[in-house]
Amino acid sequence: MNFLETAVSIFIGSFLLTYLTIPKIIGVVEYRRLMDSPNHRSSHKSRTPTLGGVSFFYTLIFALFFIKGWTTLGEAMYIIPGLTILFIVGLKDDLVVISPGAKLMAQVLAIAFILANPSFTIHSLNGFLNINEIPFYLFLIIGGFMMLTIINSYNLIDGIDGLASVVGIVIMVIYTTIFYLTKEYFFALVSITMNACLMAFLGFNLSSDKKIFMGDTGSLIVGFIISILTLKFLALRPHVYTELPFLLENAPLIAISILIVPLFDTARVFAIRIANKKAPFSPDRNHTHHVLIDYWGLSHRQASFIIGCFNLLFVMLFIVLGSTAKNLGMVIMLVTVVVALGYIFFKYNYSFATLKQKIILRRQVNKIKAKVEDSNGKKRKTRTMDVEHRKEEKIE
Incomplete structure (x- = not known):
């Protein structure tokens, strides 16, 4: 079976497995009364089933079994333990709530399995800001921090119906294209599997009578997969970048542009909380999607669609710029856009006290x-x- 046949089979199988089993999960959650109850920060007004991320876990495990033959360094066997750890922690957090410290320790343990595989080792930044060779110990620090940031950033944007799914779909489409062009077919298939799960879940997440949330179970798993794909993207061998429509040295900036929505939102929210003398992880309604809903009067679907389109257009812009511009110019462009976005959202003084x-x-x-x-x-x-x-x- 060639790659295209495998890709179609994996997509259809993953979509159907997720789509057909989510109603069963909803039934069990409602029967056991495990629904998520709304509070003063919630965007929903009635008790809603959660644990939609359970379907992501077993779908990914099934998919990894069928696509493991496309790996070169046994990457699938290193991904499964990390997925299992985060699934257990996310499930427990959805049911009984666990401390941030325990969740962080679980994430570090899951990440350790990935960093132990040589396929994910970043040996060089290929001239980005004149940085070339990277010592292994420095890779462990940078890679671990990067994965932790991506996992928690994605977890934080899961605040309204459809947003996490739409942003995840955009990211997976981009990574599918990148890994297909570079002939890293295993990671392209992983992206396709995750995309199928998110597409199947999105219909239920936006439904009025069969609504379900992915919960921490889902957001941790999706964030983990995104962090793996990002690490692999930055670890690609230099010669394969000839197949991509941007310069080798601009790869780190392309990765940032792909993840601009969760990274910008997390940085912005943390800055507001610290400015208001609150802990960075203290809950509030200062997220970008809350601003769009509470002050601009948009619906959940409209806000999710706008943010998703912005993510896609932003990536396309940086890919076009990255095909000719040097990384210093790209950095200046990125900083300018981030500052402009920060000004747009900060000028309305969206502090927690004011918002409340x-x-x-x-x-x-x-x-x-x-x-x-x-x-x-x-x-x-x-x-x-x-x-x-x-x-x-x-x-x-």
């Missing part, structure tokens, strides 16, 4: 309007009853 006050004020105004309408309705009803009562008295 405005939300409370809006809710109070809505309550007052509802009371006024209810009072007017009662007055009209009383007047109608009085008129009818007078008519009855006249008849008598």
